[in-house]
Amino acid sequence: MAADITVIIPARNAAATIGAALASLVPDRSLIREILVIDDGSSDRTVAVAVECAQRHGLPMEAVSVRLDSAGAARNVGIERASGASIFFLDADDQVMPGSLSLLRAALERQSGAGLAIGASIRRTKDRPDKLKTPDGYSPDKRQNTRRYLRNELWPIAMGSALVAKWAAAHIRFPEAIHLDEDTCYWTALLARADAVTIEAPVLVYHHDEERMARRFITAPRGTFLAIARELDRLATAGVERDALQWRKAWIAQRIARQLIKHRMFADAAGMMRAVRAHKELGGSPKALQYRARIHIGRLTGIGAGASPTTHPAMPQRTLIICHDPPFPPTSGADLRNFGNAVAAAAFGPVCLASVAPWNGDAQPVDHDIHVTALTTDSQRQAASLGWRRIKGEARIPRPALTRLKTLVRDFRPDTIVVEGVALFKLLGPSRPLVRQLILDMHNVESDLADQLPRKSIWRPRFSGVRDLERRAAAICDRIWVCSTSDRERLRTLLSKPVPIDVVPNGIPRAEGIPTVLPQPAVSDGFPVILLVGHLGYEPNIDAAERLARTILPRIRARLPAAKLVLAGRSPKPPVRALAGLDGVGLVDSPDDVRPLLASAHLCVIPLAMGGGTRIKILEAMAWGIPVIASPLAVEGLDLTADEEVLLADSDEGLADMAVGLCSDRARMMRLRARAHDVVWGRFGPRAIRDAVRRGLGRNDAGS
Structure with missing residues (x-):
């Protein structure tokens, strides 16, 4: 038999199991054309162990490094690279039975027109006996197969128990935005297109982690359900019956509700059951x-109130984030950080984002379990403020904001x-007695920022004398978050009492809309196109x-006459608007979407001399593969x-000369692009920020 099978193994921190998974393929080595291990940002020795095992057993393995934070997305990378006539998916913690690929390929070849061969599998759990799952009940009727599969009338197809003909899988991909039921969506789409053939022999032993599954269900339940429901709706375009899709959505809601009830999250469970009741059959079961x-009984008796958010790794943690300005949709530094922290915290439980200033938006975030609200309305802006006086550095807070905050805490019941x-x-x-x-x-050590601003600045009086305010605030709080290790060291020297200080760096803004694979260099009629993005009303x-x-630009244009500068950001002050009249300078006022600007830029030059307002934009530029040339202050705290x-x-002239030199050395520019892209996704990508927020919340469930 020809070696024409591509094996795809998504792996993340699987050093302990990847060797056994690869070794289980050795008996079928003659059938395997290639093994693609898609390493999704592992921080352990996953790749090293895989390479050692493949070399020891003579397996044709290639490791592909990505940072996608999604098993479905990692599998899709493997599908794009696959060169075999058939594809076999295997999880990094499972093992195939000896000769499994031979059995599956023989079954696939025996039945003309079959696009999918399915074998039995053995489910292994920590505390229960092994369970054999046999793929009975498939028929030549594709519509019946999809309907019965979605309604759980057929055993679910386990990764590693099926061989897929590449022609049948053409243009079918795993959903990338969900971490539950993504395999159901994929197999359903396949069953709608191709005939399935089955064998009774077990081909796989797979490990089922009940605790991990429960944690996935109770973390951001509303967002999880909505994301799965959207993916299921997309299957209607493949001809899948809508009634079966509606049944599946109701069943998913009921499955989530079961875990929420188990963990005494009765309010969230009630929300899930409303989705169940919408389906006549399941709702009346x-x-x-x-x-x-x-x-109903749990809510009446109050069972579950006051439970510790860290008593068990699977327990969700409800987080209320209070900010001054509306954080959604995020556009500038402060709201990008606030919303980014909210997204990270939503991995551990529901999040409410509340602004002191009125929020006039309607749309809520749909991909995360986050609710956005405001503590005041437009009519309350001029209401009497809290306190009889304000210390320099304080914002004015209308009294109705505190009343609304107390009501919000009572209804939302935050842990933090x-x-x-x-x-x-x-x-x-006032918040201290309301929460554990x-x-x-x-966002900044404001007393340090005040020392950087020129004394003539109108901003300086607002921040001077803020050091005492920082000390008093630290005495009230349980923990403090800062953006960098340098800010942590500065703050430690200011505080009179020790307080845990966690580094929660700014993450890549709008990371979900940025390609995780290094984009191709921009093509435009000018070179280089230099981009500066930031709040253009910030001094x-x-x-x-x-x-x-x-x-800087005139000095660059003296050597590179086609060079252009694009200034983009909200609230540009008159001095910035005046710059648009200079040769080669363009201004984009309050862009709705900065992605086209980033995609067309060749360089970011950041001559920051005070403050720290553009640092989050540096991360965004590097995530797009745009080389950054900056003053040392601009990247302070990023550890680049x-x-x-x-x-x-240090000087404007030096920045200009560096830009000219880099643009004259394309090979160096490509190396800088690749290195910057790799580093920023590793240190400031969604997973890194989620881990930092997990530590900052005081959770001890490492790796959750």
Whole structure:
């Protein structure tokens, strides 16, 4: 038999199991054309162990490194690279039975027109006996197969128990936005297109982790359900019956509700059961009636109130984040950080984002279990403020905001409240008795920032004298978050009492809309196109824009006449608007979407001399593969390596000369692009921020 099977193994921190998975393929080595291990950002020795095992057994393995945080997305990378006539998916913690690929391929070849061969599998759990799952009940009727599969009338197809003909899988991909039921969506799409042939012999032993599955269900339940429901709806275009899809959605909601009830999250469970009741068949079933009764009794008796968020790794943690300005949709530095932290915290439980300033938006985030609201309305802006006086550095907080906050805490029942910065100091004291854990998120060490601003600046009086405010705030809180290790060291020297200080860095903004694979270099009629993105009403960014347009760009254009500068951001002040009249300078006022600007840029030059407003934009540029040339202050706290990941110069002339030199050396530019892209996704990507927020919330469930 020809070696024409591509084996695809998504792996993440699988050093302990990947060797056994690969070794189980050795008896069928003669049939395997290639083994693609898609390493999804592992921090252990997964790749090294896989390479050693493949070399020892003579397996044709290739490791592909990605950062996708999704098993479905990793499998899709393997599908795109597969060169075999058939594809076999295997999880990194499972093992195939000897001769399994031979049995599956023989079955596939015996039945003309079959696109999928399915074998029996053995489910192994920690505390239960092994269970044999036989693929009985498939018929030549594709519509019947999809309907019965979605309704659980056929055993689910386990990864590693099926061989797929490549022609049958053409253009079918795994959903990438969900971590549950993505395999159901994929197999359903295949069953709608191709005939299935089955064999009774077991071909796989797979390991089922009940605890991990439960944790996935109770973490962000609403967002999880909505994401799965959207993916199921897409199957209608493949001809799958809508009634079967509706049944599946109701069943998923009921399955999530079961875990929520088990963990005494009765309010969330009630929300899931509303989706179950919408389906006539499941909504009236004895099980649904039982679940609703348990929810009602639990809510009446108050069982579950006050449970510790960290008593068990699977327990969700409800987080309330209070910020000054509306955080959604996020556009500039503060709201990008607030919303990014909310997305990370939503991995551990429901999140509420509440702004002191009125929020006039309607749309809520749909991909995460996050609710956005405001503590005041437009009519309450001028209401009496909290406190009889304000210390310099404090924001004005209308009294109705505190009333609304208390109501919100009573209804949302947060385990943790995160308050944005010392400007909201007046809310720290009242929040202290409302919650078990109070965290101050310091986007900047404001007293340090004040020392950087010129004394003539109108901003300086607002922040001067804020050091005492920082000390008083720290005395109230349980923990403090800062953006960098340098900020942590500065803050430690200021505080009079020891407080846990966690580094929660700014993450890549809008990471979900950025290609995780290094984009191709921009193509445009000008070279280089230099981009500066930031809040153009913020004084440090205004100063950077003026120096870039009036000093740095002319020096670059003297050597590279086609060079262009694009300034983009919200609320540009008159000095920035005046720059648009200079040769080669363009201004994009409050862009709705910065992705086209990033996709067409060749360089980001950041001549920051004070403050820190553009640092989050540096991460965004690097995530797009745009080389960054900056002043040392601009990248302070990011721990980037000069000359390898970023180019640094102290003077405007030095920045201009570096830009010219880099543009004249395309090979070096490509190396810098690749290195910067790799580093930023590893240190500041969604997974890194989620881990930082997990630590910052005080959770001890490492790796959750």
